[in-house]
Amino acid sequence: MGLHAALAVHPASGRGAAARVAEAVAARLRPAVDRLDVLTATSVEESRALMRSSHAEGLDVLIVLGGDGAAHQGVQFCAEHDVALGLVPSGTGNDLARALGIPADPRAATDRLARALQAGHRRRIDLGRLADAWFATVLCSGFDAAVNARANRLRWPQGPRRYDVAILAELAAFRPRPIVLHTDEGTLELEATLVAAGNTPYYGGGIPVCPGADPGDGLFDVTVIGSAGRFGLVRMLPGLRTGRHLGHPAVRTLRTRTLRVEAPGWPAYADGEDQSRTPVEATCVPSALTVVVPR
Template sequence: MGLHAALAVHPASGHGAAAHVAEAVAARLRPAVDRLDVLTAGSVAQSRALMRSSPAEGLDVLIVLGGDGAAHQGVQFCAEHRVALGLIPSGTGNDLARALRIPAGPRAAADALARALQAGHRRRIDLGRFGGTWFATVLCSGFDAAVNARANRLRRPAGPRRYDLAILTELAAFRPRPIVLHTDEGRLALEATLVAGNTPYYGGGIPICPSASPRDGLLDLTVIGSAGRADLLRLLPGLRAGAHLDHPAVHTLRSRTLRLDAPGWPVFADGEDQGHTPIEATCVPAALTVITPIEAAPG
């Protein structure tokens, strides 16, 4: 039996950018597989329904054309059904594609994935898991999650600047709160915001956990301690360069497991709303097979 792939198109991703390039992307992928089904979904529910029908057809690879929200749905499906995941970035953040070093342009990404498919180039990466949900990039709570929620509501500006604007807006209401972290190393109580990363990026390329690797079996934790607005304002210019780690209020650690007890903070994973704290998360080694460019590999 030949290689059977499906291209899951999320037309609304990137303010409609995915819909415009879907045909060109499919044309680039078809020569690399024996069968390519195009699944066009207008909603999360429809996307899940289309994906669920695919295993019965013997699906080998799911390729997602969209942003991080679409990638998040693909991760859930592929981790549960042992189907390989490929990504064609066409969203606002594209942080998972960035972490896997997939080219930023949809056509270039499709060409790179076609070469990888023809060469049988696959890798396994870790995923984070909490409750019944998998996450591939970053789990965040507190200030970071509030920023994510606001960024999702903004229509402009486009791209990473939307997250920068959300940060500045949320600063007006920011208050550090007491939290308790339970990790492999023990219990840590402090006033903080929290990020747990399986890969380095969130917010359209901010390396919040610069050393995070999706192949080390651990979650990287970046904790901003008791920092007021003035401290956060000083942190902002260095965020996109990863220079925030030098600030005395920032703590980093690694752990296979994490429990966060906090006062009903919002929680986001891969940029998607996941409710509120408390939460318990675990790193699951080699939980997902990904198609990555031959020229590059995840860390």
């Protein structure tokens, strides 16, 4: 039997962008595979059921057309079933696709994916493991998680600027708090504003919070912003877009395979998805996922 792929379409991604390009994406993919199932779902449960049905018939590659939320669901399924993952970004943030060097334009991404499928180009990447979920990009807690929660509630503006609006709103209320970090090298206690553990560099629509994170090295890159205060954060924020925040005196970095964050009820997010509140514990699992990407 030849290559069996499924295209998981999340119509609401990117304010309907996925639905608008789904037919064109499927048409570009069909010549590159022997069978293509198109799985259109409006809920996580429905999407999972369709994926399981394709898997029962010999699924080789799951291609996700959507944003980071859709990619997160694809990561769960593929890691659990040893199915390769392909991405066609059409959401707001697209941070996993960005980290893998996939073009932001869905049609360009599809054409490159089709060539990679035909050439058999695949690679293994690490994933973060929580108690009952995987994550591919960044686990965050504190100020940035509060921003993520607020951004998810906003309906305007679209795109990365939604996160900028959420940042300004959260600045008025958030304060540094005492936290405890348990790492491979020991325990760190400090007043902090946020903690971000990156398997890949980006979150929040392209913010390189952990710019050196490499999903092939078996470790998280952890960025901790200490007691910067409101005005310190304001001065630091422009540097977050370019990675210059690492030079700020309130920022410290470390690398670890395991991380436990203990903080006073801080929100926690991974891949932009709500993980409830701290304490939260994560482990970097080497080569946990196969991805189809151009060389």
